[in-house]
Amino acid sequence: MSPCRSACDGQDPSSYVHYGQTCAADAQTIDTHYVQGRTVQLRYSNRCETSWARVYGADFPDVIRVQNIDTYQIQNRELRQGEHEAWTPMVDDSGSRSKACWWVGWATNNNECTSAY
Template sequence: MRSRLRTFARAGVVAGGLGLAMIAATGVSHAYAHDGGDPSSAGCAGRATTVESATVENAHSAFGTIELRYSAACHTVWARLTLDHTQPACGNASAGYACAGASVIRDDDGRRYGCTIHQGQSQCYTPMVYDKGMTSFAEGAVDRAAGMADVRTAAY
């Protein structure tokens, strides 16, 4: 009987340790107010400003602009990617290219939201991340016949 209890106790310690290791490895980020919200419907986009931007380009071509948008009223940021031309066929094997997209990433905990520009469109914006007292950045990626481009803004 004693050896069975000892075996169960050891199994509990191992299982508990694995659980803590899994929690530490996943790096779960804290969700703040407005995390994942739509800037327009939340009323945060009205007086927002572009605080950082970068040209999405490679050695051969410029494709558009990635912006980090900031709302002082909501203390949030989001990414907006605007292409110079509408997105051609993308996202499947016959197109041969991935669709352009943007991400906003909060530096403090890595929380990330993204958006995709589908065929025929030229712009997308991501959901928001709360940013008061923290920093975040925007990233944009384009895949075209002229090559790939992946760029990020400075953090704000």
């Protein structure tokens, strides 16, 4: 099975289908980071060879990001008012490493990240 590479960049892991299933179907949590009441996770799909960030316990104006640290591909998601859990679109992670990060809005330098995988 080959990875979906750039075709998966920017796609929703819960709806993008690769080889008959969504990328989220075989996803695993690679790392979890707890910060200020939030749970930030780096998720990975072996079938698609993609990564994305997921957060629980968040609130507006939190921002989550998945970043491929080898290719610099980035996907962001800004939480809306009343939204407490969310995930980013995917980045191609085939043969490279990614990490998930969290910010209290864009205006701060206060960010926390998972380890890279």
